[in-house]
Amino acid sequence: xxxxxxxxxxxxxxxxxxxxxxxxxxxxxxxxxxxxxxxxxxxxxxxxxxxxxxxxxxxxxxxxxxxxxxxxxxxxxxxxxxxxxxxxxxxxxxxxxxxxxxxxxxxxxxxxxxxxxxxxxxxxxxxxxxxxxxxxxxxxxxxxxxxxxxxxxxxxxxxxxxxxxxxxxxxxxxxxxxxxxxxxxxxxxxxxxxxxxxxxxxxxxxxxxxxxxxxxxxxxxxxxxxxxxxxxxxxxxxxxxxxxxxxxxxxxxxxxxxxx
Amino acid sequence: xxxxxxxxxxxxxxxxxxxxxxxxxxxxxxxxxxxxxxxxxxxxxxxxxxxxxxxxxxxxxxxxxxxxxxxxxxxxxxxxxxxxxxxxxxxxxxxxxxxxxxxxxxxxxxxxxxxxxxxxxxxxxxxxxxxxxxxxxxxxxxxxxxxxxxxxxxxxxxxxxxxxxxxxxxxxxxxxxxxxxxxxxxxxxxxxxxxxxxxxxxxxxxxxxxxxx
Numbered sequence: 001x002x003x004x005x006x007x008x009x010x011x012x013x014x015x016x017x018x019x020x021x022x023x024x025x026x027x028x029x030x031x032x033x034x035x036x037x038x039x040x041x042x043x044x045x046x047x048x049x050x051x052x053x054x055x056x057x058x059x060x061x062x063x064x065x066x067x068x069x070x071x072x073x074x075x076x077x078x079x080x081x082x083x084x085x086x087x088x089x090x091x092x093x094x095x096x097x098x099x100x101x102x103x104x105x106x107x108x109x110x111x112x113x114x115x116x117x118x119x120x121x122x123x124x125x126x127x128x129x130x131x132x133x134x135x136x137x138x139x140x141x142x143x144x145x146x147x148x149x150x151x152x153x154x155x156x157x158x159x160x161x162x163x164x165x166x167x168x169x170x171x172x173x174x175x176x177x178x179x180x181x182x183x184x185x186x187x188x189x190x191x192x193x194x195x196x197x198x199x200x201x202x203x204x205x206x207x208x209x210x211x212x213x214x215x216x217x218x219x220x221x222x223x224x225x226x227x228x229x230x231x232x233x234x235x236x237x238x239x240x241x242x243x244x245x246x247x248x249x250x251x252x253x254x255x256x257x258x259x260x
Numbered sequence: 261x262x263x264x265x266x267x268x269x270x271x272x273x274x275x276x277x278x279x280x281x282x283x284x285x286x287x288x289x290x291x292x293x294x295x296x297x298x299x300x301x302x303x304x305x306x307x308x309x310x311x312x313x314x315x316x317x318x319x320x321x322x323x324x325x326x327x328x329x330x331x332x333x334x335x336x337x338x339x340x341x342x343x344x345x346x347x348x349x350x351x352x353x354x355x356x357x358x359x360x361x362x363x364x365x366x367x368x369x370x371x372x373x374x375x376x377x378x379x380x381x382x383x384x385x386x387x388x389x390x391x392x393x394x395x396x397x398x399x400x401x402x403x404x405x406x407x408x409x410x411x412x413x414x415x416x417x418x419x420x421x422x423x424x425x426x427x428x429x430x431x432x433x434x435x436x437x438x439x440x441x442x443x444x445x446x447x448x449x450x451x452x453x454x455x456x457x458x459x460x461x462x463x464x465x466x467x468x469x470x471x472x473x
Binding site for chain 2: 101203
């Protein structure tokens with residue numbers, strides 16, 4: 001290993017969708033199944049060497065509440081890696097509360113669409129590194145994707161690439177890009193979508209939606225140029241372990257964190 | 261059991277820093293009181309966000325004097341991320357802002373291209389490996405027993421450039437660009453990475469720091 005040639009190391013992130021006290025998983029963000037205590041999963045993935053954890057409260061923006069504060073507070077005793085929290089975050093006060101609870105970053109989707117100035121407020125107040133713009137993308141034609149919210153139910157008319165670029169201008173530090181079409185299908189990432197966004201912004205892009213095998217992750221990085229990948233299905237259902245994933249990524253010649 | 265005093269000046273996620281010390285059964289006191297900080301044996305200055313805001317937070321709480329005094333006495337000190345950057349003389353973030361001047365040098369933006377001219381993303385976010393700088397020896401420091409090349413978690417757009425290379429304890433490389441990962445002057449340390457977010461390696465670094473006191 002050459003230390004002189006350290007390119008950015010690709011991050012492998014576990015995405016935990018939460019409804020009330022439970023980890024849930026759906027297909028294309030619908031048809032939810034309860035899987036258990038989200039912190040038990042977070043702790044397991046941490047011990048297996050996951051690089052980061054993302055918690056998303058998937059009903060918060062529908063019911064205008066957030067059940068993640070307590071979950072995150074408990075997680076900080078067991079999980080010593082970066083934690084991102086999303087779902088139902090609407091104001092600078094919401095961000096402050098969730099950061100005080102132990103989150104490092106917030107992922108904002110609906111509120112950023114309704115009030116783009118929030119992106120700037122959050123990044124000025126807490127630093128751009130903690131302002132993750134979450135984008136739900138649905139394909140509308142060849143090379144075209146539209147921004148959605150409320151778990152892919154509501155359309156906005158916004159073009160995904162243009163919205164991502166606007167987000168960077170407004171002060172976002174990262175983009176969490178989820179393909180609504182692929183989410184929960186385990187059919188692989190929408191690499192064209194990832195490539196379109198990653199190639200048009202200067203900040204890191206976390207690709208999500210569709211990982212079904214370690215090879216899918218390799219494709220997201222090699223073809224899509226993702227800076228990080230968010231996975232759920234393949235870990236939650238024990239289809240592959242972190243070791244399997246890490247090994248496949250390393251064998252593909254991709255730089256990633258080495259667990260000592 | 262010694263108490264670890266953590267300065268709280270209203271910025272960022274302090275709970276994770278507290279939990280990392282508690283993991284090693286340390287007594288932790290989170291405070292914004294100048295007298296508590298003046299009386300601290302072991303002091304931690306965490307922080308994320310903008311340099312100017314961080315210095316303003318310290319100034320408004322009256323914490324600059326007691327922090328400088330603590331360091332002058334040579335008592336154990338650890339600045340994390342923005343807390344490390346504020347240890348330098350000044351930063352060019354937004355406009356030039358004066359820092360604490362505990363370790364001489366400046367804080368500069370990471371160039372958005374690598375040494376070979378290829379573009380890379382800023383902020384520098386993610387796991388990167390620690391290597392000793394030319395003059396450093398990790399024995400007896402907070403990096404004692406840490407393997408060369410061990411990975412820790414970074415998230416930042418600016419990097420400290422110490423005037424004296426003797427103060428560089430560890431570096432990392434981003435597309436060939438050198439980044440000051442850890443700095444040291446005797447018992448006074450700064451980490452650009454987040455030890456509290458760096459898994460087992462980070463927890464070991466926290467433990468090493470506790471053991472200095």
